[in-house]
Amino acid sequence: MTTRRQFIQSLPALAVPAHFLTGEGTAEARQPAPLKGHFHPKGKAPSKFTIEVLRQARAQLPFADKRDFDEQKKGFLAPMKDLQIKADAGHVAWDMERFQFLEKQDDFDSIHPSLLRQAVLNNNYGLYEVVPGIYQVRGFDLANITFVRGKTGWIAFDVMVSAETVRAAWKLLQEHVGKGLPVTAVVYSHTHGDHWGGVRGLVKEEDVRAGKVAVIAPDGFLEHTISENVYAGNAMNRRLFYQYGLLLPASAYGFVDMALGKGVSAGATGLIAPTRLVTKAIEEFEVDGVRMVFQNTPNTEAPREMNTYLPDLKALWMAENVTAVQHNVYTLRGAPVRDPLNWSKHIAETLHRFGVEAEVMFASHHWPRWGNGRVQEVLRAQRDLYAHLNNQVLHFANQGVTINEIHNVYRMPKTLQQQWHCRGYHGSPENNSRGVIQRFLGYWDGNPVNLLPAPASESAPLYVEMMGGAEKILARGRELYDQGKYLLAQEIVNKLVQAEPGNQAAKDLLADNFEQVGYQQENVGLRNSFLAAAYELRSGIPQGETADSSSPDVIRAMSTELFLNFLAIRMDSRKAEGMRFTINLVTPDNGEKFLVELENATLTNIKGFQAAKPDLTLTIKRTDLEQAMTGAKTLEALIADGTAKAEGDVSILKKLAGLMVDFDPRFSIMPGTQAREVKVEKADPYKAIPGKAVIE
Numbered sequence: 001m002t003t004r005r006q007f008i009q010s011l012p013a014l015a016v017p018a019h020f021l022t023g024e025g026t027a028e029a030r031q032p033a034p035l036k037g038h039f040h041p042k043g044k045a046p047s048k049f050t051i052e053v054l055r056q057a058r059a060q061l062p063f064a065d066k067r068d069f070d071e072q073k074k075g076f077l078a079p080m081k082d083l084q085i086k087a088d089a090g091h092v093a094w095d096m097e098r099f100q101f102l103e104k105q106d107d108f109d110s111i112h113p114s115l116l117r118q119a120v121l122n123n124n125y126g127l128y129e130v131v132p133g134i135y136q137v138r139g140f141d142l143a144n145i146t147f148v149r150g151k152t153g154w155i156a157f158d159v160m161v162s163a164e165t166v167r168a169a170w171k172l173l174q175e176h177v178g179k180g181l182p183v184t185a186v187v188y189s190h191t192h193g194d195h196w197g198g199v200r201g202l203v204k205e206e207d208v209r210a211g212k213v214a215v216i217a218p219d220g221f222l223e224h225t226i227s228e229n230v231y232a233g234n235a236m237n238r239r240l241f242y243q244y245g246l247l248l249p250a251s252a253y254g255f256v257d258m259a260l261g262k263g264v265s266a267g268a269t270g271l272i273a274p275t276r277l278v279t280k281a282i283e284e285f286e287v288d289g290v291r292m293v294f295q296n297t298p299n300t301e302a303p304r305e306m307n308t309y310l311p312d313l314k315a316l317w318m319a320e321n322v323t324a325v326q327h328n329v330y331t332l333r334g335a336p337v338r339d340p341l342n343w344s345k346h347i348a349e350t351l352h353r354f355g356v357e358a359e360v361m362f363a364s365h366h367w368p369r370w371g372n373g374r375v376q377e378v379l380r381a382q383r384d385l386y387a388h389l390n391n392q393v394l395h396f397a398n399q400g401v402t403i404n405e406i407h408n409v410y411r412m413p414k415t416l417q418q419q420w421h422c423r424g425y426h427g428s429p430e431n432n433s434r435g436v437i438q439r440f441l442g443y444w445d446g447n448p449v450n451l452l453p454a455p456a457s458e459s460a461p462l463y464v465e466m467m468g469g470a471e472k473i474l475a476r477g478r479e480l481y482d483q484g485k486y487l488l489a490q491e492i493v494n495k496l497v498q499a500e501p502g503n504q505a506a507k508d509l510l511a512d513n514f515e516q517v518g519y520q521q522e523n524v525g526l527r528n529s530f531l532a533a534a535y536e537l538r539s540g541i542p543q544g545e546t547a548d549s550s551s552p553d554v555i556r557a558m559s560t561e562l563f564l565n566f567l568a569i570r571m572d573s574r575k576a577e578g579m580r581f582t583i584n585l586v587t588p589d590n591g592e593k594f595l596v597e598l599e600n601a602t603l604t605n606i607k608g609f610q611a612a613k614p615d616l617t618l619t620i621k622r623t624d625l626e627q628a629m630t631g632a633k634t635l636e637a638l639i640a641d642g643t644a645k646a647e648g649d650v651s652i653l654k655k656l657a658g659l660m661v662d663f664d665p666r667f668s669i670m671p672g673t674q675a676r677e678v679k680v681e682k683a684d685p686y687k688a689i690p691g692k693a694v695i696e
């Protein structure tokens with residue numbers, strides 16, 4: 001298993017693919033001189049059509065409303081002087097240097113003006129006062145870290161991704177307002193990794209165990225921190241390369257922003273379990289002398305999330321439920337589609353419970369809103385944003401609009417379109433509207449053709465034949481490209497690429513179309529996905545070995561059942577035909593028992609049951625099983641040294657291990673882009689492999 005950072009670090013010269021240096025290939029030889037300033041030799045300038053799309057956006061959007069810029073700057077106390085933060089491992093964990101180009105020009109003809117606006121706003125970098133007693137360090141990671149002054153120390157709301165960036169933020173706080181006081185509590189607002197991964201940079205586990213530091217989280221936090229990204233984790237990791245443009249250099253022609261922040265830091269990630277869960281819908285208690293009212297908001301932006309109101313300061317913490325973007329109902333990396341109506345209702349409850357009196361609202365991303373009028377304005381619009389998505393999409397669906405058409409039909413109300421924080425920077429109206437239909441009706445549009453579509457490998461060559469062959473498609477595709485009809489051009493050229501994955505001229509033309517579509521997008525997921533696909537069509541998926549590192553903390557948070565469920569997904573059932581066995585797994589230290597059965601080429605487990613006559617009984621403490629799950633020791637070694645007790649046919653374990661597959665995050669998405677050399681380090685077959693902690 002590869003972390004994204006390791007994958008990226010393993011890449012050869014990222015901007016210039018090796019085959020350009022060697023002059024290999026004929027299609028490349030016909031290319032015009034590279035565009036100055038573009039990171040890719042085949043990169044193209046924005047066309048006049050693209051420039052016109054951006055000009056119209058500039059004319060239609062409310063650029064006169066500059067309140068976000070005022071709010072982003074307000075309370076600025078101290079800049080962070082170092083533009084880079086080093087990881088303990090030696091590499092650069094965080095780099096703001098690469099985004100300074102955004103400040104040097106008012107406009108870029110390859111960046112949507114609204115996205116540029118958000119990208120510049122996200123360039124904030126330093127320590128800010130929200131109100132006396134509440135401070136935020138912004139721009140050190142994807143998310144903010146917020147410090148609330150308690151009676152005896154500091155209460156941190158959310159702790160970013162990496163220990164290194166958190167330490168840098170803590171240092172900055174201490175230099176200016178910290179007064180040398182310690183951390184007395186940490187509040188995890190929700191389950192996404194950009195809100196808890198850096199905790200070990202701020203507090204020591206022994207201090208948490210000794211009761212010196214409280215760690216507070218919404219009910220169900222630990223179960224949901226990784227469950228969202230285990231089963232399809234490898235596929236999600238791969239899709240992150242598109243959604244977040246992980247291979248794209250920071251450039252006006254490449255990566256410019258991640259909507260919620262500039263990017264994800266690449267330092268050490270860890271997790272300390274909460275010591276206090278907020279279990280009621282509304283729960284009030286004091287944290288280090290500060291009165292706090294917690295509002296659980298399950299199944300909103302994350303499976304488990306909570307807002308917090310500080311009544312004595314009239315300050316409202318909105319977690320990630322309300323930030324300065326339209327958020328994802330459907331996230332392109334893949335996740336169960338979120339419930340926008342439930343999300344809206346939770347915002348409505350916040351509004352009527354706390355928003356009617358709050359004087360400041362702050363969140364885990366972006367900047368605060370001051371004044372009750374502004375707080376209410378934003379809460380009301382965000383409430384309506386998600387409710388409207390739900391209601392109007394289903395309104396159309398009930399009149400026959402399908403998942404394949406809704407993005408062309410659904411529009412936000414004009415009053416919401418004119419509010420910057422409702423714009424589709426992170427979630428897009430296009431994908432969110434399709435997501436709502438997916439949630440209620442699934443992928444099928446009702447046309448039987450789409451129930452059993454022919455394989456693309458068979459239908460695409462038929463299309464190519466019927467259209468008169470590759471040359472005709474390329475000629476027509478270029479014509480459409482020259483007319484700025486990129487969506488139509490990509491429709492037909494994609495058929496050719498599907499039919500002829502080795503046709504580099506076709507891949508280059510498709511890439512050119514993708515690039516223009518990418519430049520035109522306000523939404524980062526759309527921009528990055530089109531530009532990432534263009535990159536891979538032009539250069540292929542980068543080669544390079546992958547290495548393995550999952551945070552042991554995260555693996556420990558995995559339940560045994562989740563671990564067994566995922567083993568069943570890793571098993572190649574085609575190799576298990578005819579095999580049959582039963583295993584009793586007992587973990588006496590936590591009192592759990594599982595019956596694991598392989599039959600019908602299917603591995604199942606059921607908690608709380610045991611077979612009367614198992615082929616094998618494996619007894620091991622859960623804490624020792626974790627040694628195998630983290631890869632510290634193999635299961636065989638644990639049996640050999642007596643840590644685990646095996647009764648019965650031990651050879652079953654070896655047979656089962658032989659069925660396990662290690663997933664590689666470099667599978668091709670676009671045809672004909674496979675890396676030339678694919679090596680994956682073989683993981684221990686019983687090592688748990690969660691996907692990288694989900695960030696959002």
Ligand SMILES: [Zn+2]
Nearest residue numbers: 143194320696
């Ligand atoms: Zn987040």
